[in-house]
Amino acid sequence: MYLNKKVIVITGAAGLLGSEFCREVIDNEGVLIMAEYDVEKANELKEELKSDRVHVYQTNIISKSSVENLVKNIHEKFNRIDALVNCAYPRNKNYGRHFFDVEYNDFCENVGMNLGGYFLTSQVFSKYFLEQGYGNIINISSIYGVIAPRFEVYEDTEMTMPVEYSTIKSGLLHLTKYMAKYFRGKDIRVNAISLGGLEDGQPKAFIESYREFCLNKGMLSPKDISGTLLYLLSDLSKYVNGQNIIVDDGFTL
Ligand SMILES: NC(=O)c1ccc[n+]([C@@H]2O[C@H](COP(=O)([O-])OP(=O)(O)OC[C@H]3O[C@@H](n4cnc5c(N)ncnc54)[C@H](O)[C@@H]3O)[C@@H](O)[C@H]2O)c1
Numbered sequence: 001m002y003l004n005k006k007v008i009v010i011t012g013a014a015g016l017l018g019s020e021f022c023r024e025v026i027d028n029e030g031v032l033i034m035a036e037y038d039v040e041k042a043n044e045l046k047e048e049l050k051s052d053r054v055h056v057y058q059t060n061i062i063s064k065s066s067v068e069n070l071v072k073n074i075h076e077k078f079n080r081i082d083a084l085v086n087c088a089y090p091r092n093k094n095y096g097r098h099f100f101d102v103e104y105n106d107f108c109e110n111v112g113m114n115l116g117g118y119f120l121t122s123q124v125f126s127k128y129f130l131e132q133g134y135g136n137i138i139n140i141s142s143i144y145g146v147i148a149p150r151f152e153v154y155e156d157t158e159m160t161m162p163v164e165y166s167t168i169k170s171g172l173l174h175l176t177k178y179m180a181k182y183f184r185g186k187d188i189r190v191n192a193i194s195l196g197g198l199e200d201g202q203p204k205a206f207i208e209s210y211r212e213f214c215l216n217k218g219m220l221s222p223k224d225i226s227g228t229l230l231y232l233l234s235d236l237s238k239y240v241n242g243q244n245i246i247v248d249d250g251f252t253l
Pocket residue numbers: 011012013014015016017018035036037038041059060061062086087088089090091117140141142143195196197198199
């Protein structure tokens with residue numbers, strides 16, 4: 001098993017993608033720390049996973065004391081942390097509006113919560129990793145951190161590709177490279193996964209026009225991403241550092 005007793009922290013663990021990542025960690029003999037704001041949802045998933053290797057810690061990635069307490073509590077219980085997976089998706093109630101409807105304060109708040117939260121969590125964990133002598137951070141980005149939006153896919157729907165999202169996810173890719181290089185010689189890896197859209201009840205017209213840009217499947221399911229996560233968590237990728245792995249069925253080509 002690839003993750004034999006590795007202690008792996010997943011933020012946003014009870015979400016659409018995070019919950020599949022949790023299954024992958026448990027299936028591969030890892031010790032799973034679900035760092036989740038919505039503790040009720042996290043406990044439901046814990047029940048479903050039926051393993052004594054699952055641990056839920058209520059965490060808010062935009063609160064320094066919350067993330068510091070998380071690290072302290074994990075250290076006291078397990079005496080090690082092998083990896084952090086940044087997979088939470090904080091956003092405020094006005095997130096996702098069309099470009100001209102986005103208020104300055106909402107733009108700043110959403111970028112601050114999401115990109116800022118990923119920065120804060122990575123900063124606190126990497127401090128621990130430095131003391132520990134090794135570490136591994138995986139940032140969940142998106143195809144829209146890599147390419148400009150394909151706005152045509154959203155035509156005939158109420159949906160759009162939010163400007164905050166492109167800003168957050170492209171910034172996250174550069175934060176990934178920045179941190180990988182900053183920790184040169186410290187055995188701390190920092191990589192990103194940029195995934196394509198996950199099918200999750202979107203309108204049929206959207207799913208179909210999205211598929212036209214893909215090579216085989218179209219929109220993905222969380223399971224389609226978890227093999228890449230497993231690779232980055234495992235020692236198979238020991239010298240993969242500062243990279244962005246795109247999993248998108250060719251959408252960005
Ligand atoms: N869903 C997609 O199509 C898609 C595509 C590309 C990338 N992604 C990325 O994948 C990641 C996960 O997305 P998802 O679709 O699973 O989102 P989701 O909304 O289903 O899950 C996000 C989880 O984060 C938790 N969360 C929110 N704020 C938090 C906070 N402050 N502290 C801790 N936890 C918090 C929520 O409770 C939720 O369980 C995000 O980075 C997202 O941008 C998603």
